Amino acid sequence: MSMFGFFRRKPQPDGSADAAKERLSILLAHERTGRQGPDVLPIIQREIMEVILRHLKIGKDNVDIRIDRGDDFSTLEINIELPEAGGAKPKAASSAR
Amino acid sequence: MAKITVVTSGKGGVGKTTSAAAIGAGLAMRGKKTVVIDFDVGLRNLDVIMGCERRVVFDFINVIQGEARLKQALIADRRLDNLSILAASQTRDKDALTTEGVEKVLDELSQEFDHIVCDSPAGIERGAHLAMYFADEAIVVTNPEVSSVRDSDRVIGLLSSKTRRAEKGEEPVKAHLLLTRYDEARVTRGEMMKIEDVEEILSIPLLGIIPESPAVLKASNVGTPVIFDEKTPAAKAYSDAVGRLLGEQLEMRVQPGERRGLFQRILGRTA
Numbered sequence: 001m002s003m004f005g006f007f008r009r010k011p012q013p014d015g016s017a018d019a020a021k022e023r024l025s026i027l028l029a030h031e032r033t034g035r036q037g038p039d040v041l042p043i044i045q046r047e048i049m050e051v052i053l054r055h056l057k058i059g060k061d062n063v064d065i066r067i068d069r070g071d072d073f074s075t076l077e078i079n080i081e082l083p084e085a086g087g088a089k090p091k092a093a094s095s096a097r
Numbered sequence: 098m099a100k101i102t103v104v105t106s107g108k109g110g111v112g113k114t115t116s117a118a119a120i121g122a123g124l125a126m127r128g129k130k131t132v133v134i135d136f137d138v139g140l141r142n143l144d145v146i147m148g149c150e151r152r153v154v155f156d157f158i159n160v161i162q163g164e165a166r167l168k169q170a171l172i173a174d175r176r177l178d179n180l181s182i183l184a185a186s187q188t189r190d191k192d193a194l195t196t197e198g199v200e201k202v203l204d205e206l207s208q209e210f211d212h213i214v215c216d217s218p219a220g221i222e223r224g225a226h227l228a229m230y231f232a233d234e235a236i237v238v239t240n241p242e243v244s245s246v247r248d249s250d251r252v253i254g255l256l257s258s259k260t261r262r263a264e265k266g267e268e269p270v271k272a273h274l275l276l277t278r279y280d281e282a283r284v285t286r287g288e289m290m291k292i293e294d295v296e297e298i299l300s301i302p303l304l305g306i307i308p309e310s311p312a313v314l315k316a317s318n319v320g321t322p323v324i325f326d327e328k329t330p331a332a333k334a335y336s337d338a339v340g341r342l343l344g345e346q347l348e349m350r351v352q353p354g355e356r357r358g359l360f361q362r363i364l365g366r367t368a
Contacts, residue, residue, distance in 0.1 A: 015287045020243050021294045028250050028298060 030069045048078060057083055099207040102214050102342070103232040105256075107248030109219030111240045112277040115313055116335070117216035118146045118322040120236065123339030125180035126324070129211040132171065134183040134202075136228035137218035138194055141185035147174065148320025149182055158186035161198030167205050176325065181210075191223045199227050221255060230260055234271040234342075236304060240278045241290040249274075249299055273304035275338060280309045281351055292351075305338030307331055308352050 045065050052058060062081040068074060104117040114135075121133035134157060135143035144150040149172045155165035160183075167183075174180035183202075186193065206213050217228035229235060235256050239249040256270045257263055263270070276295060283289040296303055312329035316322060324335045330352030337347050 017284070017287050017290045017294070020290050021298070024243055024246055024298055027247060031247075031250070032254070 026069060026071050030074075044076075052080060099210045099213045100234065101203060101207075101232050102212065102234045102236060103217055103229045104214060104236045104238060105217040105225065105229055105252055106238040106245070107219065107221060107225075107252040108240075108245045111238050111245050112307070112313070113219070113238050114142050114146050114216055115317070115323060116236065116238050116275060116277065116307070117214050118143060119324040119332075119335040120339055120342070121212075121214040122147075122174075122177065122180060122322040123324045123335055124212045124214070124342075125174070125177040126336075127339065127343065128179070129343075130179040130209070131212040131214060132181040132183060132206055132210045133214045133216060134206075135185035135216050136194070136224045137216065138185045138189055138191050138224055139187065140218065141187050143182065143216050144172075144184045145320060146317055147182050147322060149174070149184075150320070153184045156184045156186040157202065158189045158193045160202055161193065161195065167202065176321075194223060194227050196227065196230065200231060203231050221251065226255075226259060229256060229270070232256075232260060232270050233262070234273065236273050236275050236342075237299070237301065238275050238277055239295060239299070241276060241284075241292075241295055246290075246295055246298055253299060253301060272301045273342070274299055274301045275304045275307065277307040278309045279306050279351070281353070303349060304341055305334055306349065306351050307334045307338075 045063065048065075049060070049063060052063075058080065062083075064079040064081075066077045066079075068077070102120075104113050104120065106113050114137075117133055121131050124131040133143060133147070135141050136157075137143075138158060141156075144153050152172050155170035157170065159165040160167050160170045170183055172182045172184065174182065183206075203213060215228045215232065218224040229252075237249050237252055237256075239245050253272055256272050260270050262268065274296065276292060279292070280289055284291055292303070292306060308330050310323075310329060310331035312326050312331045313323050316326060323329065324332045324339075326332050327336075334352045337350075340347050
């Protein structure tokens, strides 16, 4: 740092500490509630797969499950890639809140 | 009966061994007969931090497996009469630690010492589990940083569910928060979480605030627990924490980090 830089420098509020606190509060709220029960996501995934397989022929790789944990609500997003049917490649997506 | 205190954190590198050495020495300085045990089998480090690495003959695992008597394995500190160290094995693996073996050693130590300080390894596997299992109190070492706070939260959960006190339905393990590597200047700039933020998130009582300090590395370099370097802010902060651990009512003060002088700052040099 130059000498002039030192004299000119004003404390710039960074604010990333607030982001850290907020992220931790959300994360831990979820982790604390989830600690007792088993991990439900693999169970949901398996059961959904069972339902779909009863009607459609799809591979395990064609199902994509994501979760986004938020402060007020969380979203569970399930994307199922359906097999090719007559040239076009339809893609069904459903999401649940 | 000795009081068993585990120094734990979940995350590695936050200052568990530094804190276990400083607090063990601090208890001995206040006249308590104290032993510090390294539970990090395979990666022992308490011996180098306490400066007795060249005097380790037998270790904790030797005692558990009946290859040495406890008296032979205990290393007496050369600076303080009432301080001893029990080193971890460097060659065995963590499976050598058994619940029964650990219990037997702790029971025997309890006859002779006032305080047993268990230096936990990082993680939540066997070594860490057994380090906390028999504890009466816990010091949860935490840096004001997201991954450390998250892991501390997990460990606090384990203290209230996976310890002997929890399993027997006794009074729960008393957990204390020890905030380490705290940098007031960065907190002022909004770059680091405030003490109250971490306290609020983890909601366990604060035992002390150890400022980020060059004295910690210096102490490790020479194998002297940092609390011996009495003039340094880190030593003062550890000394206060030990006092609070023994029930003293001490005002919570943030020791100033070693400040760089104006001249050094203009030259842009670090201390």
